[in-house]
Amino acid sequence: MIDKATYFVYSLNNPVLDFVSTLMNSQAFLVIAIAFLIVLFERKERNFARISKILFIIFLAYILTEGLKSFFAAQRPCVSEIVSKIPCPADFGFPSGHVLIAASVMFAYIKRKEFIVFWLFTILIAFTRMYLGVHTLVDVAGSIALAPLIFHFSNVLWRWVFGTE
Amino acid sequence: MELNKETSRQALHFALGMGFLLLLLLMGRNTLLFALSIALASGILLINQLILGRFERIKKIVSMFERKDARFFGESTVWYVSGLLICSTFLQNPNEISAAIIALGVGDSFSNIFGRMGRMRIPWNKGKTLEGMVAFFAGTLLSYFFIGPTAIVFSLAMAVVETLPQGMDDNFVIPIASAIFFHVIV
Numbered sequence: 001m002i003d004k005a006t007y008f009v010y011s012l013n014n015p016v017l018d019f020v021s022t023l024m025n026s027q028a029f030l031v032i033a034i035a036f037l038i039v040l041f042e043r044k045e046r047n048f049a050r051i052s053k054i055l056f057i058i059f060l061a062y063i064l065t066e067g068l069k070s071f072f073a074a075q076r077p078c079v080s081e082i083v084s085k086i087p088c089p090a091d092f093g094f095p096s097g098h099v100l101i102a103a104s105v106m107f108a109y110i111k112r113k114e115f116i117v118f119w120l121f122t123i124l125i126a127f128t129r130m131y132l133g134v135h136t137l138v139d140v141a142g143s144i145a146l147a148p149l150i151f152h153f154s155n156v157l158w159r160w161v162f163g164t165e
Numbered sequence: 166m167e168l169n170k171e172t173s174r175q176a177l178h179f180a181l182g183m184g185f186l187l188l189l190l191l192m193g194r195n196t197l198l199f200a201l202s203i204a205l206a207s208g209i210l211l212i213n214q215l216i217l218g219r220f221e222r223i224k225k226i227v228s229m230f231e232r233k234d235a236r237f238f239g240e241s242t243v244w245y246v247s248g249l250l251i252c253s254t255f256l257q258n259p260n261e262i263s264a265a266i267i268a269l270g271v272g273d274s275f276s277n278i279f280g281r282m283g284r285m286r287i288p289w290n291k292g293k294t295l296e297g298m299v300a301f302f303a304g305t306l307l308s309y310f311f312i313g314p315t316a317i318v319f320s321l322a323m324a325v326v327e328t329l330p331q332g333m334d335d336n337f338v339i340p341i342a343s344a345i346f347f348h349v350i351v
Contacts, residue, residue: 003195094254107209110237115213123206137195141202142254145247152333155236 002081005137009130010082018085021128025086030098030125034058034105037121041114049164054108057154061104064150065097077136084133095143096135099126103147104154171281174230175274178245178336182270185249186263194259201250208246212239241336245269248340255344264308264316265343268301268323273339275304276327293328301327322346 002010023029042051074094078084102125106118126144129135158164189197215224216238224238232241252265280297287293305320312319326342327335 003198005195005199110209110213111216113217116210119206119210119213137198137202138254141198141205141250144202144205145250145254148243148247149251149337156332 002077003137006077006130006135007082009127010077010133012131017128017131020124021132022086024098024125024128025132025134027098030101033121034102037114037117038105041109041112041117049162053154053158054105056158057104057108057150058101060154060157061101061147061150062097064146065095065100068095068146069093069097074139076134078133082133086132086134089134093135094139095146096126096129096139097143098129099135099140099143100146100150103144104150107147107151110151170229170231172278174232174241175277177230179270179274181245182266182274186266186270189253189259189262189266194253194257194262197262198250198253201246201253205243205246205250208239209243212237212243215239241334244334244337248337252340252344256347258347260311261343261347263311264305264319264347265340267308267311268305268319268343269336269339271307272301272305272320272323273327273335276301276324287328290328290330292330298324298328319343319346322350 024033038051038054069092072094073092076084076088076093078088099122102118102122106115106122109115109118122144126140129140130137185197185201188200211220211223214220215227218224227239230242231238235241249266249269253262256262256265276297279300280294283294283296285295287295287298302320302324305323306316308319309316323339323342323346327339331338
């Protein structure tokens with residue numbers, strides 16, 4: 001049964017939210033938006049090792065998303081409980097790939113002032129996933145909680161491969 | 166000084182664990198999930214602001230509970246909340262979630278406090294003591310009130326996991342191990 005928080009967000013109806021949520025649903029938009037923010041924040045320092053590491057984090061987040069979706073095989077709320085505002089995606093629900101990728105990149109900026117931009121971006125994505133009715137609170141909360149794990153493993157793997165932070 | 170800091174940190178983790186347990190028992194799993202999500206989202210934003218040098222007074226207070234070897238300020242708290250959130254996401258049964266919270270909030274705190282007084286080193290991890298492992302086991306046995314006799318096996322398994330050389334924060338490893346225990350083994 002769908003939780004109250006998810007149902008509350010899903011039951012909102014606003015044309016601006018409809019537009020923003022549909023736009024953010026596009027994986028191409030997500031990739032372009034993250035890439036734009038990274039370029040914007042890294043344009044002065046041009047630290048390519050750092051940019052590569054962030055790309056590596058995105059790659060790990062993507063792999064983990066696909067693996068966990070297959071492992072848990074959790075149905076999306078729009079399959080049987082609610083009618084989503086967009087066509088219900090065919091793949092499984094947990095975790096939310098959109099949120100996991102955004103949250104993982106956010107953790108890469110934990111020590112920098114740009115963090116707040118990624119924080120807002122992640123919260124907005126989490127909100128829109130529930131608003132569209134394609135994810136529940138469990139899906140998005142679990143995805144945010146998995147982000148530190150991806151950040152940690154990317155650091156470990158990076159250090160193992162390149163011998164540096 | 167460092168000893169007091171570690172005791173303060175464990176006292177905070179104990180209090181946090183009891184708070185989340187109370188929330189679970191009174192309001193249910195969904196409310197706990199919601200509260201943990203809010204705590205994690207607002208917590209990392211606060212940590213970022215503290216790292217950037219804002220809110221000096223809060224930073225002083227948080228420093229009292231912080232590990233010396235943390236990768237970033239507030240790291241162990243992020244692991245703690247993330248671990249509980251993942252555990253509450255994976256597990257459906259409130260009794261199993263309660264057991265995991267007890268392992269993290271009570272077992273781990275007992276293990277840290279009593280373990281540092283211990284003398285008998287564990288063969289596979291020289292940084293841990295047998296007294297700490299026994300304290301973890303005894304503390305986690307409180308989960309008997311939620312999961313019945315399974316608590317004995319659960320406490321023993323978690324006590325062993327806690328002593329393994331992990332390379333990760335045990336505040337994260339224990340809830341994940343609890344989730345795996347109930348999800349896969351039980």
